[in-house]
Amino acid sequence: MKYRSIDLFAGIGGIRLGVEQAFGDDVETVFVSEWNKYSNQTYAANFEDPFPIVGDITEVPSKEIPDHDILLAGFPCQPFSIAGVSKKNSLGRATGFADETQGTLFFDVARIIDAKKPRAFLLENVKNLVSHDKGNTFKVIMSVLTEDLGYHVYWKIIDGKNWTPQHRERIYIVGFLDDVPFSWDDLDLPKCGGGVFADVAEQDVPDKYTLSDKLWEYLRNYAERHKARGNGFGYGLVGPEDTTRTISARYYKDGSEVLVRQEGKNPRRLTPRECARLQGFPDSFEIPVSDTQAYRQFGNSVCVPAVAEVARLMKKALEG
16 A cells, blocks of 8 residues: 655654655655755755655645645744633534634645545644643644544553664654544563664764863853742753753754763763754764754754654554
């Protein structure tokens, strides 16, 4: 069975890569949307599509999106206007998802699902989506997907450290148009976990990644001040046997989330290739952009093997 898929808020294609690992030749991407020009450079260097990447999805009418079986989206977490929700509640009826989600990028995911009725979707987001805006954001999303759009929806928070040495909890939301036999019980977490930092560390890292005395002193002082106030902020030092903290899109600023210990000198930041490995990207994945952009891109991306495992369960359910 061949599945057609579309990749929304595609970033550098991490979700697509995981899905392709699970589906093999059984999946074909027919549409890609991503507005960031640097992400598009990386995407185009790694995926050969016969069509251009579309920029702003909010400008694309639903009818212009190709038919597809699977919709993929790592959409940004944004609050919904409470006005729309309370209006819906006070009227005691569903006012339709447009009223409550208009102006957010989730609205574009919903309108495309509504118009194209894919057999399945896979959405990925930060763990905080569940508690965001006192739980309201997640409640609206689930109600739109199930009640307004009529999908059978399952969600789970999964930590990437099952596959790579990075602690990265993300929520995966999967939905099916038909009532298929999907179950999270089938999730196959590697017995030995995701390994340790030494498994992904590069050898002979250039000196430019080592922190200057000035920055290292600043980070230590900053951490001390916060500690004195009882705040948890600090830099995250990793050794060969450790799992790293979550790398985020702001890693390029000072690298303090994950610093690598070095014998006899200041710690260093991760290299872009190490960031890619921490997210489970293969070394064949090309990085054609500056370090700053690469840090942003991998920090915004997904743990590829975690996506692949979720996609494996989806394929099993679709074929069950």
